[in-house]
Amino acid sequence: MELNRLCLAVIMIINVVVLIQGWRCHGCLEEERVALLQIKDAFSYPNGRFQLSWGRDANCCEWTQVHCNSSTLRVVKIDLSFSRGWELGDLLLNASLFLPFPELNALYLYGNRIAGCLENEGFERLSVLGNLEILELGQNKFNSNIFSSLGGLSSLKYLSLHNNEIEGTISVEGLNNLTNLRKLHIASNHIEGFKSLHGGEDEVLKLSNLEYLELGGNRFDNSILSSFKGLSSLKNLDLTKNHLKGTFNMKELEALSNLRKLYLSGNEIDEFVFSEGIRGFGNLSRVCLFNITANGRRISLPLLQSLAKLPNLKTLDLGNNNFEETILAQGELQYVLMSNLAIET
């Protein structure tokens, strides 16, 4: 009798364990499921149009554009790109909606007409998410105030704010806190420069792990080059379609010993100036100068001669520069430059 009871108890315990395990295998954590449904509500306000099929089944780890860690079953990636219909108008985001996901690694909010955050509910709230490495905020309506809320997200490796409504100068104080940043993508805004509350020498980006910096389609002029001195790991610098003009001072970039690719297309650059006896640039293999001769200008021989000094330049993009109208034929270019250089016109 006693033995039977014991057996029964053991069997019940085993059942309970199997049930719990089974539930965890099949489902996500209840609190995360509820939090995702709250996000869905916030993103479909006011009339309930949400583009992702969330909430149809219990296991939120299998919902569209949600990823969980397979051992902890916690949500690690939430991709809300284009999840709001544009007809819903602008959204003021409540970043606290993402607090229930302690293992969140990647958050994509691309293309949702987000015009900023609710008061006291900005991205500063997410500084407790120590695994957050990827934050994609592109194609929204954020302005320059966004940067003051990002300074606490010290685990970030990738930050994108391209195609937003950022104007004027960006304060470096918040940005320079992001010491793990590998890639910063802020192309297609109306940014003019970087500033510091302290002014002067502090107006420099100090992101020693940054490898990719995408600044195309903004309003930077030649003075921007002095902001890059602290970017010792930078590999790709993209300044396509900005307001750079005339003499491009390569001396300002000498500290960037890892620089591999330099994109300057769509700027009105006439010549490059180097230090006497050229220092650095041993890794620079590609320079893009597509469409630098708008308004009837021409590519000058001195410009090409100065680039020929780069010790390891392999590819020079010179497309869309009215070559047929200039005196420089392709053969002459080859002669001016090194013979192992590929010229793409």
Ligand SMILES: *[C@@H]1O[C@H](CO)[C@@H](O)[C@H](O)[C@H]1NC(C)=O
């Ligand atoms: C899942 O979580 C475990 C425990 O935190 C961690 O060791 C592992 O690296 C994670 N797996 C992935 C793919 O992130």
Ligand SMILES: *[C@@H]1O[C@H](CO)[C@@H](O)[C@H](O)[C@H]1NC(C)=O
């Ligand atoms: C933001 O979301 C959090 C979590 O859902 C909630 O507690 C808070 O009240 C919301 N804040 C506002 C201003 O709606």
Ligand SMILES: *[C@@H]1O[C@H](CO)[C@@H](O)[C@H](O)[C@H]1NC(C)=O
């Ligand atoms: C930078 O980080 C420190 C602590 O790590 C914090 O006290 C400070 O407020 C942050 N600055 C900005 C502008 O976010």
Ligand SMILES: *[C@@H]1O[C@H](CO)[C@@H](O)[C@H](O)[C@H]1NC(C)=O
């Ligand atoms: C190229 O970059 C590497 C680091 O990636 C660095 O160690 C090396 O000195 C650089 N080469 C030259 C020639 O500058």
Ligand SMILES: *[C@@H]1O[C@H](CO)[C@@H](O)[C@H](O)[C@H]1NC(C)=O
């Ligand atoms: C070349 O640049 C000019 C302005 O600098 C611009 O108007 C034009 O659209 C560009 N052309 C191409 C093909 O990008």
